[in-house]
Amino acid sequence: MNKILKRTAIGLLVLIALGGTAAYLKVRSSGHPQIDGEMKLAGLTAPVKVLRDELGVPYIFAANTPDLLRAQGFVTAQNRLMQMELFRATWRGELSASLGAETLPSDIRMRVLGIRRNGERHAEKLSPESRAFFQYYVDGINAYIRTYPDEHPIELKAVGLVPQPWKVADLIALVHYVHYTHSTNFKAEVVAQKLIDHLGMERARAIFPLTINPDWKNASPVTQAGNSATQAQSTQLNLAWKDLNIAPETLNHQGLGSNNWAIGPSRSQSGKAMVANDPHLDNRILPGTWHPVGLFTPDIQAVGAALPGMPGILVGRNKHVAFGVTNAYGDVQDLYVETIDPANKDHYMDGGHSLPFTVINESIRIKDKNAPGGFTEQALKIRFTRRGPVITDHPGLGPKGDKLLVLRSTDAEVFAPQIGIEGLLTAANAKDFDKEVQKIDLMMFNFVFGDDQGDIAHRASGAVPIRSGADGGFPRLPPADGSDDWTAFIPKDKMPGMFNPERAWVGTANHDTRPEGFPWYYTNYVSPNYRYTRIGQVLGTTQKMTVEDHWNLMHDDRNLQSDILRPALIAALENDPANKDLATILKNWDGWDNADLAAPLVYQALYRETVIGTFTDELGEDVAKDMLSTWYFWQQRFDALVATPDSVWFDDVRTPNKRETLADVIRAAAPRARASLEALQGKDPGNWRWGKAHTVRFVSPLRRNGAGQELLGGFTVERSGSGETLSRGVYDFQKPYEANFFASMQVIVDFGDNDKIEAALAGGVSERHFQPHQNDMAKLWAKNQHRPWWFAARQVEAHARNRQVLVP
Known part of the structure; x- marks a missing residue:
C-alpha cells in the first residue's frame, strides 16, 4: 500500500512545486466539502441544521432520531470518505483491487477471518429496530456519495478507490472488525505454545503471563494467575510457526489500551460526578481514528467522538450519562489443534469421527497495470472445521504434517438481534446505561460511566465463553468425545464491574478487573497494573478535583514499574x-518519565x-x-x-x-x-534526552515516510511518558523508542458544567489535505492543550463558524 500512496503524494507535491501558488490553491480548493449554505439529503423528513465550531467539529440539530442519524452519516462521509472506504476495503479483503499485490496478505487475512461474511450474516439477524438504526446512517452516507460526487476527496480519486453504496452489513462488519482488533488473545496463545514447544510445560509455566488485580485483598500474585499454569494442555505441537501468516506481521500486541475513570460528587469541586477517558491507539495517520460530533434532537443531547462508520458516539456524554472506554481483553478466541484424517485428507477427525471440511472458494482481485484489463485474480480456498477457519492452511503456507490450527471466535457465532450501542444516546441514568452495555456481545470494552445524579460505575462488555477443561490461554485439543467445550457465556450482569464503591472512584487501565472470587476464566492477557495503581494513588487521596486536576492526571508520567x-x-x-x-x-x-531528562x-x-x-x-x-x-x-x-x-x-x-x-x-x-x-x-x-528518542510522528496516509511529510500535514513531537505511565507512549519492543500507541483522544466531563466537555484529539476532524482541520487538533494535543466541545445548544450557536442546512 505504501508504494501506491507514496506515488499519489509525490504527484500532489510535484503539482505544487511545478505550478507554484496557483497550483497549490487549486489542490487546496479541489474537493473541498461544502460546510455553509444548503445541501440536499434525500430521505429527511425535515431540514437539519449543522453548525461547525473553530475546530470544524460538526453539531447536528434534527427534528427526530432518523433524521439525526441520516445527517450524521452524511457529515461523516463529507469529512472521512476516503478513510471510510479504505477501512471498508480492509475488512472486506478488497484492498488489492485498488492498491495492488502489496496488500494481498491483508486481504487474505480478512477473507480467512471472515469479517465481511460474519458481518453479512449478523446483519440478517438484526431486529427491525436495530436494522433501522443503522440503515438511517447508511442512507446518509449513500446520499452524500450519490448526490455530491464532485466534492469527493481528490485523494480518494488519486488512490483509485471508487466509492460504492454502503449497506447495513458494512457497518456491522466494522463492529466485527473492531471485535477482532480487541481480541488479541490468540497471539498470546501462539507465544505460549512456542514456549511449551521450546521448553516443555514444566519450565514454560514459570514464565506464563501473571495477572494482578490490586483491588484483591486476600490473594497472592501466584493464585491470581488463575488456572493458566495448571490447566494448560502439555501437547508439544512443533509446528512451523514462521508460516503462521494469519497472525499480524509481528506478534507485537495491538497496543489497544486506554485509561478511564470516574469520581463521585464527594471528590469533585463541583459537587457532581466527573468522568475521564483517553483511548490509546496508533493514531499517527492523520486525521486519526475518532470523529468528534454533537448530536441534538428533542430527545437527544450528546457530544463526543464516534468511529467513522458507526452511528452515535462511543466516548462522551448524553443528556444524563457520561462514558468512556478501554479495552477489556476478554478472551473470546481459542486456537484448536485439529487433526487431518490420515485416511482422507479432505476430512478431519472430531470425536472419533471423520468429518468433511467445509470449503469456501473466493477470488481476490489484484490491480496490475501489466495484466490484460489491468487486473489479475488469485484464488483462495478456505477450509473450516465446525469450530472455525483453518488459519494455517493457505497455498504454499502452513505447517507440515497432520496438525492444523483452527481459530474459533465469538464474532463468527454470536449474532444477537442488536449490536448494543443503539441505546447509548438515550440512557437516562447509570443503571440504564449499565443495562445497555450488557446488550453488547461483540467489542470487549471496559465502560466507565457516571450520571448527573452522582452515580459512577464500570462494566465490561462482550459475550465471553465459559469453557470446560483447559482455559483459553493456550491452543487446545478438541474434546475427545466431540462435545462443545464452550458450554455457556458469562452472565452479563456478572461481568467484571463495580457500582458506586465506598471509595467514590472507579477506573480501568486494561488491567485484571475481575472481582475477587470471580468463578470463571475471563482472560490471561491483560495490562500490567502500573497505570491502574497510579490512578488509585491519585484518585484515592485527592478531594475537590477540577477539570485541570483530571487533565494533569492524564499527563502523569510517573513510571511505577x-x-x-x-x-x-x-x-x-x-x-x-x-x-x-x-x-x-x-x-x-x-x-x-520526563521528556527533558x-x-x-x-x-x-x-x-x-x-x-x-x-x-x-x-x-x-x-x-x-x-x-x-x-x-x-x-x-x-x-x-x-x-x-x-x-x-x-x-x-x-x-x-x-x-x-x-x-x-x-x-x-x-x-x-x-x-x-x-x-x-x-x-x-x-x-x-x-528521553524526548529526542520518544517521539510521536503524525503523517498523512499519502506520505508516511520521506521528504514532503510536512507539506501534507505531518509533524513530529517529543513526548514524556512511556508504555508504563498514564501519559502513554508505547513503542515497538524491536524498534525503540518512537511511540506508536498513545492517547488518541482525551475527554473530561464534569456534570457541574452543562455548557461543554473538555477534550483534545490527536488528529483533526477532516481528512482533506491542505486544510487546517486535518491536523489542527493534533497541534493542540502536542502542546498538551484542550478545548471545549460544546454541549449546550446555546453555546453551539454562540461559537458557530459555519452554518449548513440539509434539506429533503
Whole structure:
C-alpha cells in the first residue's frame, strides 16, 4: 500500500512545486466539502441544521432520531470518505483491487477471518429496530456519495478507490472488525505454545503471563494467575510457526489500551460526578481514528467522538450519562489443534469421527497495470472445521504434517438481534446505561460511566465463553468425545464491574478487573497494573478535583514499574567503572518519565537489554523476540522474577560452570544499552534526552515516510511518558523508542458544567489535505492543550463558524 500512496503524494507535491501558488490553491480548493449554505439529503423528513465550531467539529440539530442519524452519516462521509472506504476495503479483503499485490496478505487475512461474511450474516439477524438504526446512517452516507460526487476527496480519486453504496452489513462488519482488533488473545496463545514447544510445560509455566488485580485483598500474585499454569494442555505441537501468516506481521500486541475513570460528587469541586477517558491507539495517520460530533434532537443531547462508520458516539456524554472506554481483553478466541484424517485428507477427525471440511472458494482481485484489463485474480480456498477457519492452511503456507490450527471466535457465532450501542444516546441514568452495555456481545470494552445524579460505575462488555477443561490461554485439543467445550457465556450482569464503591472512584487501565472470587476464566492477557495503581494513588487521596486536576492526571508520567527494577540496576552498576555514570543518573531520578531528562532513556535501554539478557539464552533469539514483542505477556511476570534475583531464569545456560544472578545479567546488559544510546544520541550522557528518542510522528496516509511529510500535514513531537505511565507512549519492543500507541483522544466531563466537555484529539476532524482541520487538533494535543466541545445548544450557536442546512 505504501508504494501506491507514496506515488499519489509525490504527484500532489510535484503539482505544487511545478505550478507554484496557483497550483497549490487549486489542490487546496479541489474537493473541498461544502460546510455553509444548503445541501440536499434525500430521505429527511425535515431540514437539519449543522453548525461547525473553530475546530470544524460538526453539531447536528434534527427534528427526530432518523433524521439525526441520516445527517450524521452524511457529515461523516463529507469529512472521512476516503478513510471510510479504505477501512471498508480492509475488512472486506478488497484492498488489492485498488492498491495492488502489496496488500494481498491483508486481504487474505480478512477473507480467512471472515469479517465481511460474519458481518453479512449478523446483519440478517438484526431486529427491525436495530436494522433501522443503522440503515438511517447508511442512507446518509449513500446520499452524500450519490448526490455530491464532485466534492469527493481528490485523494480518494488519486488512490483509485471508487466509492460504492454502503449497506447495513458494512457497518456491522466494522463492529466485527473492531471485535477482532480487541481480541488479541490468540497471539498470546501462539507465544505460549512456542514456549511449551521450546521448553516443555514444566519450565514454560514459570514464565506464563501473571495477572494482578490490586483491588484483591486476600490473594497472592501466584493464585491470581488463575488456572493458566495448571490447566494448560502439555501437547508439544512443533509446528512451523514462521508460516503462521494469519497472525499480524509481528506478534507485537495491538497496543489497544486506554485509561478511564470516574469520581463521585464527594471528590469533585463541583459537587457532581466527573468522568475521564483517553483511548490509546496508533493514531499517527492523520486525521486519526475518532470523529468528534454533537448530536441534538428533542430527545437527544450528546457530544463526543464516534468511529467513522458507526452511528452515535462511543466516548462522551448524553443528556444524563457520561462514558468512556478501554479495552477489556476478554478472551473470546481459542486456537484448536485439529487433526487431518490420515485416511482422507479432505476430512478431519472430531470425536472419533471423520468429518468433511467445509470449503469456501473466493477470488481476490489484484490491480496490475501489466495484466490484460489491468487486473489479475488469485484464488483462495478456505477450509473450516465446525469450530472455525483453518488459519494455517493457505497455498504454499502452513505447517507440515497432520496438525492444523483452527481459530474459533465469538464474532463468527454470536449474532444477537442488536449490536448494543443503539441505546447509548438515550440512557437516562447509570443503571440504564449499565443495562445497555450488557446488550453488547461483540467489542470487549471496559465502560466507565457516571450520571448527573452522582452515580459512577464500570462494566465490561462482550459475550465471553465459559469453557470446560483447559482455559483459553493456550491452543487446545478438541474434546475427545466431540462435545462443545464452550458450554455457556458469562452472565452479563456478572461481568467484571463495580457500582458506586465506598471509595467514590472507579477506573480501568486494561488491567485484571475481575472481582475477587470471580468463578470463571475471563482472560490471561491483560495490562500490567502500573497505570491502574497510579490512578488509585491519585484518585484515592485527592478531594475537590477540577477539570485541570483530571487533565494533569492524564499527563502523569510517573513510571511505577521503574520502582521495581531501578534499585537493582543501581546496585549492579554503581561499582562498575565503565557504567557507574548510568547508575548515578538513575540514582538521581525520581521515576518520572520526563521528556527533558536522560534518566528515562537510560532506564528504558537497560530495562530492554536486561529482559533480553534474561530470556534469550533459554528461548533462543526467535522465540524470545516473539515473547518480548508481546509486552503484556511478560512484564508482570518479569517483575516477579526481579523480586527473586537468584532465580534460575537469570542464570545463563551457556555458561554451565557459573551461576549468574540478576546483577550479572544487568552488568552484561549495560554495555549493550550504552552502545545503543551512544549510537542514538552520542557518547556524552549529558546530551541524552528521553524526548529526542520518544517521539510521536503524525503523517498523512499519502506520505508516511520521506521528504514532503510536512507539506501534507505531518509533524513530529517529543513526548514524556512511556508504555508504563498514564501519559502513554508505547513503542515497538524491536524498534525503540518512537511511540506508536498513545492517547488518541482525551475527554473530561464534569456534570457541574452543562455548557461543554473538555477534550483534545490527536488528529483533526477532516481528512482533506491542505486544510487546517486535518491536523489542527493534533497541534493542540502536542502542546498538551484542550478545548471545549460544546454541549449546550446555546453555546453551539454562540461559537458557530459555519452554518449548513440539509434539506429533503
